[in-house]
Amino acid sequence: MSKLPLSRFKVIDLTRVRAGPTCVRQLSDWGAEVIKVEASEGDGGLGGDRHGSDFQNLHRNKRSITLNLKKPEGLQVLKALVKDADVLVENYRPDVKFRLGIDYESLKPVNPRLVYASISGFGQTGPYRDRPGVDQIAQGMGGLMSITGLPGQGPVRVGIPIADLSAGIFAAMGILIALIEREESGEGQFVESSLLSAQIAMLDFQASRWTMDKDVPDQAGNNHPTSIPSGVFRTSDGHINIASAGQELFARMCNAMGCASLLNDPDYATGKARRKNRDRLNAILVEVTATKSSAEWIDILNRAGVPCGPIYKMNEVFADPQVRHLGIVQPVEHPSLGHIDLIGQAVTLSRTPSQLRSATPERGEHTDEILRGLGYDADTVARFHRDGVV
Numbered sequence: 299m300s301k302l303p304l305s306r307f308k309v310i311d312l313t314r315v316r317a318g319p320t321c322v323r324q325l326s327d328w329g330a331e332v333i334k335v336e337a338s339e340g341d342g343g344l345g346g347d348r349h350g351s352d353f354q355n356l357h358r359n360k361r362s363i364t365l366n367l368k369k370p371e372g373l374q375v376l377k378a379l380v381k382d383a384d385v386l387v388e389n390y391r392p393d394v395k396f397r398l399g400i401d402y403e404s405l406k407p408v409n410p411r412l413v414y415a416s417i418s419g420f421g422q423t424g425p426y427r428d429r430p431g432v433d434q435i436a437q438g439m440g441g442l443m444s445i446t447g448l449p450g451q452g453p454v455r456v457g458i459p460i461a462d463l464s465a466g467i468f469a470a471m472g473i474l475i476a477l478i479e480r481e482e483s484g485e486g487q488f489v490e491s492s493l494l495s496a497q498i499a500m501l502d503f504q505a506s507r508w509t510m511d512k513d514v515p516d517q518a519g520n521n522h523p524t525s526i527p528s529g530v531f532r533t534s535d536g537h538i539n540i541a542s543a544g545q546e547l548f549a550r551m552c553n554a555m556g557c558a559s560l561l562n563d564p565d566y567a568t569g570k571a572r573r574k575n576r577d578r579l580n581a582i583l584v585e586v587t588a589t590k591s592s593a594e595w596i597d598i599l600n601r602a603g604v605p606c607g608p609i610y611k612m613n614e615v616f617a618d619p620q621v622r623h624l625g626i627v628q629p630v631e632h633p634s635l636g637h638i639d640l641i642g643q644a645v646t647l648s649r650t651p652s653q654l655r656s657a658t659p660e661r662g663e664h665t666d667e668i669l670r671g672l673g674y675d676a677d678t679v680a681r682f683h684r685d686g687v688v
Contacts, residue, residue: 302329303650307477309333310379310386311360312400314341316433316459317417317493318389319356320466325385325473326359327643327652333379333668336661338364338688348661349632355640357658358630363669364662364688367398371687376400377408378672385473389417392427402488413476415469415489422490431493436461440497445504448519465496526572527551527579530609531587538592540583541605545569554602555586632657662688 304325311322311334326332334357346352366372380386386405388395395401395416402414416422419431437443437455447454472489480486498505504523507513515523522528525543542551545568552560560566560582565575572579587595592608599606608614615621628642635657643652665688669679682688 301650302653303647305329305331307331307384308382310335310376310383312386312388312390313417314389315344316356316462317465317469318387319345320463321415321417321469321473322360322387323356323358324467324470324643327654328650329653330385332360333664334360334362334659335365335367335376335379336362338366338662338686340661348658349635354632354635354638354658358640359653359655360659361664361668362659362662363665366687367400369685369687371682371685373399375669375672375674375682375687377405379668380405380408380412383409383412384477385413385415387415387417387469387473391430392416392418392422406486410485411480412486413473413480413489414486415473415491417465417469418490418492420494421492426494433459433462433493436465436493436497440494441501441505442497445501445515445517445523447517449517451517451519454517460500461493461497464500465491465493468496468499521576521580524573526569526576527583529580531580532584533587533590533592533595535591537609538587538595539605539607539609540587540595540599547604548572550602551599551604554598554604555583557582557586628654630654630657633660 307330309325309330309332311332313319365375420426434455443453443455446456469491476487476489504515507515520530528541528543530537531540542548549561552558566572566579596606626642627639629639632638666679
């Protein structure tokens with residue numbers, strides 16, 4: 299395999315829980331040398347069970363050092379790491395890093411080329427700066443819960459921590475942009491993302507419906523809010539998704555399903571008419587889809603060029619032949635857990651694909667190794683252990 303594309307970069311990881319680790323995972327999977335800095339007592343359970351599936355999936359491809367940043371010598375060790383690093387990522391509440399003296403302006407003199415990334419709940423400034431932020435709060439404030447769920451159901455959270463995940467991915471993108479810019483300027487810079495800004499960005503067309511048209515979107519349930527008919531349809535043995543936005547796809551669907559008469563019905567002949575009469579149209583279509591199995595309709599509609607697919611439970615997702623073909627499930631060996639399967643990256647490169655090289659380390663597993671690499675002798679390392687510096 300070719301050398302991994304980010305292998306020349308060193309990343310200091312001060313993150314925990316999800317948004318920050320998601321960001322760092324984008325870097326570590328592509329080869330960056332990541333040193334995870336952890337408190338010796340752990341994170342108070344915020345990251346979950348270390349040997350659990352979630353923690354293992356988030357923190358692979360790293361080395362771990364324990365460090366007490368409240369002790370002066372612990373801070374000096376961090377600065378020694380920063381001196382030779384390319385990137386530092388943290389997701390403390392904004393005030394915490396200033397109390398510890400590890401904010402960007404404090405570390406910039408140590409390494410002017412440092413790209414320093416911060417992820418917070420609501421941003422580094424502003425009236426909500428110091429509020430604790432978690433994914434569900436951002437989903438609510440970011441508008442997502444108001445457009446998720448069945449009409450009239452009341453607010454519903456999305457089944458994944460999408461604000462956390464997207465904030466982490468946006469931060470990783472910002473880091474990569476800053477590293478590219480550094481090639482010209484020779485200087486690092488401060489990168490920030492927040493759960494709230496990421497959630498709003500992920501609203502995409504639903505947000506622009508308001509910003510441009512002053513249209514407040516409602517809950518649409520399983521129906522696509524603007525493409526009609528697109529949604530969930532009952533079959534003889536379950537449910538399927540069908541998406542037939544636009545005249546051409548609607549015609550293909552009607553012909554494939556044996557209901558071509560809908561194409562000449564003024565109530566359904568145009569996109570505007572279908573939007574007005576969505577519920578009646580869906581009821582007619584369900585009468586048809588209920589006559590065959592999900593597999594039959596998926597075959598019929600896909601052969602006709604109409605987007606259609608199953609609605610899987612999690613075990614069914616990973617049994618699907620296309621999912622297996624994509625190879626997004628990747629194995630890694632853990633010293634005590636043995637062979638485990640984790641979720642790889644959703645983007646591939648032809649020559650330098652991402653790689654799961656090592657399992658999540660034990661807390662502080664590489665502490666002595668990293669300290670020796672910084673030039674600390676055996677006596678000093680032993681004293682750091684005795685004094686609670688590491």
